[in-house]
Amino acid sequence: MLYKKSGFIFLLLFAFVTLFAQNNMQNNYFIFDVTQNKTLTFSELVSALSTTQVVFFGEDHNDAVAHYLEDTLLKALVRTKKNVALSLEMFETDCQAPLNEYVAGFITEKQFLANSRPWNNYNDYKPMVETAKQYQLPVIAANAPRRYVSLVHQSGVETLMKLDKLSKTYLPPLPFSAAPAAYQQKFENIMGGHAQFNQNMFDAQNLWDATMSNSIYRFWKHNKSYTIFQVNGRFHSDDKLGTFARLHTLSPKIKMKNISCFSDAQFTHHHWDEWKQQADFIIITNPDVPKTF
Numbered sequence: 001m002l003y004k005k006s007g008f009i010f011l012l013l014f015a016f017v018t019l020f021a022q023n024n025m026q027n028n029y030f031i032f033d034v035t036q037n038k039t040l041t042f043s044e045l046v047s048a049l050s051t052t053q054v055v056f057f058g059e060d061h062n063d064a065v066a067h068y069l070e071d072t073l074l075k076a077l078v079r080t081k082k083n084v085a086l087s088l089e090m091f092e093t094d095c096q097a098p099l100n101e102y103v104a105g106f107i108t109e110k111q112f113l114a115n116s117r118p119w120n121n122y123n124d125y126k127p128m129v130e131t132a133k134q135y136q137l138p139v140i141a142a143n144a145p146r147r148y149v150s151l152v153h154q155s156g157v158e159t160l161m162k163l164d165k166l167s168k169t170y171l172p173p174l175p176f177s178a179a180p181a182a183y184q185q186k187f188e189n190i191m192g193g194h195a196q197f198n199q200n201m202f203d204a205q206n207l208w209d210a211t212m213s214n215s216i217y218r219f220w221k222h223n224k225s226y227t228i229f230q231v232n233g234r235f236h237s238d239d240k241l242g243t244f245a246r247l248h249t250l251s252p253k254i255k256m257k258n259i260s261c262f263s264d265a266q267f268t269h270h271h272w273d274e275w276k277q278q279a280d281f282i283i284i285t286n287p288d289v290p291k292t293f
Contacts, residue, residue: 058234
C-alpha cells in the first residue's frame with residue numbers, strides 16, 4: 001500500500017512540475033507580426049495562420065522555448081484545422097517507412113529509433129512525434145539522407161548523378177537548380193567571408209533545401225487540403241530563402257508563411273526593426289532559459 005501511495009504522489013508531483021514548466025514557458029517568449037507591425041498573443045498567431053498551407057517554423061536546435069512552442073503550435077493547428085501534417089528536417093527520406101510504422105502503432109519506439117537515425121537531441125522533437133501519433137497525423141521525413149550530403153561535401157554535387165535509380169528516389173529531381181545569390185552571400189557571411197567559401201559545402205546545404213522542399217511539395221501535391229507544419233533550423237527558412245524559396249519556386253500558388261524563433265539578449269527591449277526581413281512572424285525567446293544541449 002505504501003508503494004502505491006508513493007507512486008501516486010510521484011505522478012502528482014510529475015504532473016505539477018510539468019504544468020509549472022509549461023506555464024513558466026508562456027512567460028519566456030514574445031511574438032511579433034511583421035505585416036501588422038505589432039506583437040501577438042499565441043492564440044492570435046494561430047488565427048493569423050488560419051489560411052496558411054505551409055507553416056515554416058525556423059528554430060535554433062537547442063532552444064527549449066522553441067521546442068515547447070513547436071509542439072504547442074502543432075496541437076493548436078490540430079484543434080483548429082481539419083487536416084494537419086508534420087514535416088521534419090530531423091528525419092531523412094529513407095527513414096519514412098519506420099516513421100510511418102511508429103506513428104501508426106505497428107512498431108515500438110525502440111524499433112523506430114533503431115531504424116530511423118534520430119538526432120542526438122531527439123527528445124526535443126519527441127513531443128511532436130507523439131502528438132502526431134496521438135492524432136494519427138502524417139509525418140514527413142523531409143531531409144536528404146546524410147550519406148548523400150557527405151558525398152556532395154566530399155566529391156561534389158555532380159556525383160549524385162551517378163547514383164542508381166533506387167538511390168535517386170530519396171532525392172529531389174536532379175540536377176537541382178542553383179541557389180539565389182542572396183542565399184550564397186548569407187552562407188558566405190556565416191562561414192566567415194568569401195575567402196572561406198567552399199562550393200561543395202554550399203552544395204551540400206542546397207541538397208538539404210532541395211530535398212526538404214521537394215518532400216513538402218510531393219505531399220502537398222496529393223494532399224492540398226492539408227496544412228503542413230515544417231520544422232527546420234532557421235537558416236533554411238529565414239529571409240524566405242533556402243527551403244522556403246525552393247518550395248515557392250516549385251509552386252508559387254502555395255500559401256506559405258515563415259516563423260523565425262530565436263533567443264536574444266534584447267529579450268526585454270525588443271528591436272523588431274532589425275529582424276523584420278527575416279520572417280512573417282518573429283518569436284524572441286528568453287536567453288536565460290537553459291538550452292537543451
